[in-house]
Amino acid sequence: MTANTIEKTPVTLLGLGAMGTALARTWLAAGHPLTVWNRTPASAEALAPEGAKVADTAAEAVAASTLVIVCLLDDASVETALDGVDLTGKDLVNLTTTTPAQARTRAAWAEERGARYLDGGIMAVPPMVGIPEAGGYVFYSGSRELFELHRESLAVPVNTTYVGEDAGFAALHDVALLSAMYGMFAGASHAFALIREEDIDPVAFAPLLGDWIRAMVGPGVDGTARRLASGDHDDTDSNLAMQVAGTPTFLATAEGQGVSPELVLPYFELMRRGLEANSAGQEATSLVDLLVRKG
Incomplete structure (x- = not known):
């Protein structure tokens, strides 16, 4: 074991799917002593030649390090894997995709068992891990003190973005961004479907579509945020009345x-409802409040 390795924070990683394996390899490459466990042993054993210590049980893996990273399928998998495991004195970082409510419940669950807790939302796919220029990062929420303590180690695979003491905020940011992504995918799918049966090359069409989405989304997102913050939704350039009038086309x-x-009907219906509920001169950002269920 080299001096460089000794200086690095030991890490335990539970869960070696595609993402967990990518995370594991970056910590190993950076010289962190790494203990791994996976429900199916083959994935863990594959990392042994690269320097990982393979634990036979989750409890054995957790006992090996103070910093314990969990990257499993879902919240139920976390519950199952850590059932009966002694978490006293552990720093538990949960990178499993969950709901905000599940993250808050898991934080309380961990604290009751003597652990400090951070929740994480991974904004990357496995090929982006370990490549800073790829732009991947992880949202973290929960104990700020714990985040600062392990910031350097957590930033080894991908960059870090801390979003608040509320343990549910990482999951909320994660799902909010992914929801926007799926909305854009829906619009892009509809656009490609419109040209599918015509003599239009989709490869030539793609940069037009990509450039248009980028031109609209950036300013649109910023404008929405400003209007939501100010409460002023009036717009003389692209108001709801004008947009609803265009939907028949x-x-x-x-x-x-x-x-x-x-894929487009639900948003068109929301615009129609927004026009009925608000002034014709209001901009589509007023639809955000229409989506929020009161009470």
Whole structure:
């Protein structure tokens, strides 16, 4: 064991799916002593030649390090893996995708068992791990003190972004961003469907679509945030009345192209509801409050 390795924080990692394995390899490459456990041993044993210590049980893995990283399928998997495991004095960092409510419950659960807790939301796919220029990062929420203590070690695989003491905030940020991503994918899928049966090369069309989305999303997101903060939704340039008036054209085009409107109809319906509920001069950002269920 080299002097460089001795200086690095020991890490325990539970869960070696595609993401867990990518995380493991970056900590090993950076010289962190790493203990791994996986429900199916083969994934853990594959890392042994790279320097990982393979634990036979989750309890054995947890006992090996103060810093324990969990990257499993879901919250129920975390419950099962750590059932009966002594967490006293451990710093538990949960990178499992969960809901904000599950993260808050898991934080209380960990603290009751004598552990400090951080929740994480991974904004990356496995090929981005260990490549800083790829732009991946992890949202962290929970104990600020714990985050600062382990910031350097946590930043080895991907960058870190701390979003608050509320343990549910990492999961909330994660799901919010991914929800926006799926909305954009829906719009892009509809656009490609419109041209699918025409003599239009999708490869040539793609940069037009990508450039348009980038041009609209950046300013649109910033503008939405400012309007939500100020409460001023008036817009003389692109108000709800104008946008709702244009929706028959989009629906007629979809019908003419033989394309289902199912991906755009929900938003068009929301715009119609927003126009009925608000001033015709208001901008589409007013729809955000229409989505929030009161009471």
